[in-house]
């Protein structure tokens with residue numbers, strides 16, 4: 001029997017990308033929050049790690065950054081290529097593996113909604129730090145660990161919040177079904193992994209969606225919700 005492939009973004013590339021363009025979570029919450037945290041990126045060399053089909057890449061490039069994208073899914077990168085054009089620097093690569101860039105290549109690394117697919121953050125964060133200039137920034141968004149915990153509790157599960165644990169979900173997008181595997185971890189495991197890799201925490205953020213979301217998504221109540229958790233980190237200068 002053929003083993004079920006997990007995190008097969010190739011199969012849902014079209015459907016995921018269409019959803020990502022207009023969804024509350026991506027278009028009106030996560031992406032604007034990442035851009036806000038990145039601030040003025042004019043002239044900065046940025047690695048978009050887990051760039052997917054390139055929506056954030058495009059916004060960063062429009063703001064004057066020199067962007068390189070890397071992603072494990074050739075299907076997502078094909079859509080990124082269509083969006084970004086032939087001269088966009090896009091690489092296929094797994095963030096669990098060594099990165100194909102020399103030391104000190106980037107001023108910023110942006111890891112948008114990708115680290116929660118990795119069980120062990122240690123080797124990945126070490127590589128992200130290696131390719132950053134000393135003092136360079138790592139800007140991260142991940143699924144909020146409290147949101148996941150509350151969601152699982154509400155569904156009748158009793159997850160051990162303090163463990164790093166596997167979670168699977170079936171996603172149906174664009175008529176395609178994919179098995180997704182996430183690695184949930186507690187907040188302290190995230191901050192310890194950053195510190196162990198030589199990053200200093202500059203900011204931890206739980207931003208609201210953009211104001212326009214209120215008119216477009218009337219189901220939104222309150223000004224904020226537990227969705228994703230955002231970090232801005234700085235690469236230490238010692239190695």
Ligand SMILES: C[S@@+](CC[C@H](N)C(=O)[O-])C[C@H]1O[C@@H](n2cnc3c(N)ncnc32)[C@H](O)[C@@H]1O
Pocket residue numbers: 007009020049050051052053054055056070071072073076093094095096111112113114117118
């Ligand atoms: C939720 S999507 C986010 C895409 C993009 N960052 C965005 O916010 O629009 C996650 C992306 O991470 C990629 N990905 C998942 N695991 C990966 C890994 N181990 N190495 C590289 N990319 C990975 C997937 O292929 C997918 O494109």
